[in-house]
Amino acid sequence: MEVAKFNTFHFLPSPPLRSWKKEVKLPLSPPLHPQLTASDGNHSCCSSLRQSIGRNSTFYALPGSTVFGTSRQACVSLHSFPQGKKCNNSYGNNSFYRQQRSLRHIIARSELANTSSAGAAYPLSGLELSSKVRAICFYAVTAFSSIFLFVVMLVQHPFVLLFDRCRRNAHHLVARTWATLTITPFYNVEFEGLENLPSPDTPAVYVSNHQSFLDIYTLLTLRRNFKFISKTAIFLFPIIGWAMYLMGLIPLRRMDSRSQLECLKRCIDLVKKGASVFFFPEGTRSKDGKLGPFKKGAFSVAAKTGVPVVPITITGTGRIMPAGLEGRVYPGLVKVVVHQPLRGNDSDVLCSEARNVIKEVLVH
Secondary structure, X not given: OOEEEEEEEEEEOOOOOOOOOOOEEOOOOOOOOOOOOOOOOEEXXXXXXXXXOOOOOOOEEOOOEEEEOOEOOEOOOOOOOOOOOEEOOOOOOHHHHHHOOOOOEEEEEEOOOOOOOOOOOOOOHHHHHHHHHHHHHHHHHHHHHHHHHHHHHHHHHHHHHHHOOOOOHHHHHHHHHHHHHHHOOOOEEEEEOHHHOOOOOOOOEEEEOOOOOHHHHHHHOOOOOOEEEXXXXXXXXXXXXXXXXXXXXXXXXXXXXXXXXHHHHHHHHHHHOOOOEEEOOOOOOOOOOOOOOXXXXXXXXXXXXXXXXXXXXXXXXXXXOOOOOOOXXXXXXXXXXXXXXXXOOOHHHHHHHHHHHHHHHHHO
C-alpha cells in the first residue's frame, strides 16, 4: 500500500457535527500531532468511495484524505484505527477543540489525493451547500442571458447568411458576450501566451485538453472565432442547441464512422474557406484530471490543409465543476495557456507534439 506525507491542509468552514451514533468502517488514520504540522503525519489511500460517518451527519471520508471534526463528540484527531475495523465510539479531544473554536472541519489531503478528480472534489457540508447554491445561480444566469442573446442572433441571422455565411463573426460576438456574462460572477480566467494566437483572419486548428463542461464557456472568451465539434444530441437542447445551429457549429454522432468522416470533410471545407475549427482530441472530458490519448482527426485536418495547429492547455475548470458533478460550482481560478502554433504535414507527428506541450503544463 502506498503511503505519502501530508503536504497541505485545507480549512473548509462547516457547521458542527452531531455525535456518531452507528458503527462505521473507517479508513486507516494514523495519529497526528494536535498542532497538525505537515511533517507529523502519514496517510494511506483509503476506499475509492466516500462513506457517510454517522446516521445524522453529512460528514464524509474522502479517498486520499483523513478527516477531522472539531465537535467535542465527533473528532478522531488523535486516535488510530486499524484498516477495516469497526468502531462503536469516538473520543473528543478538548485541547484540539479549544484550538479550533470556530467549529469547522479540517481536511488533510496527501499528495496522493488528486484534487482535479471527482472523488477528491467532495467537500464537507458547508461548502457542499454553497456549491449547490452557486450552481443554481450559474444556470439561472446562463438561462436568462441565453434567451435574450438568442433573440439578438435570430434578428441578425438573415444578414449573417447574406454577408458572412462561412465564419459568422456576428454570431460569435454574441456567443462571446454570453459566455463572459455567464462566467464572470463565478470565476476568473487568467490567460497566458495570447501573443501565440494567429491573427483573427488566419484559419487554424485549435486543440485543447478537456476537463469540464466549463471549458466551452472559457474558450469562447478567447477573442478568436472557431467552430466547435459537438455531439448531435446537444443541438436539440432548447436555446443553447438552436444557437449552436445558427453559429454553424459542427455536429458529430459518436461511434458512427460515417458521421466522423462527414465531420472531417466539413472541417476541411471550412478551413479552406477561411474559418477556424476547434477540437478536443481526447473525445470526452477527463474524470481524473489526467490527459487521455488523442484522436488524430484534428491533426489530419491541419496536415491536409496546411494550417497551423494551436495547442491550448486549460487548468482549473475540473476543480470548479468536475466531470459528473455538473450540479455544483466551486470557487476557483481558471488558467488558459496558449502554446506556439505547430506546423507540418504528418498528422502523427503533429498529434504527438501537441499532446506533449499540453501535458507539460498539466504536469507542472
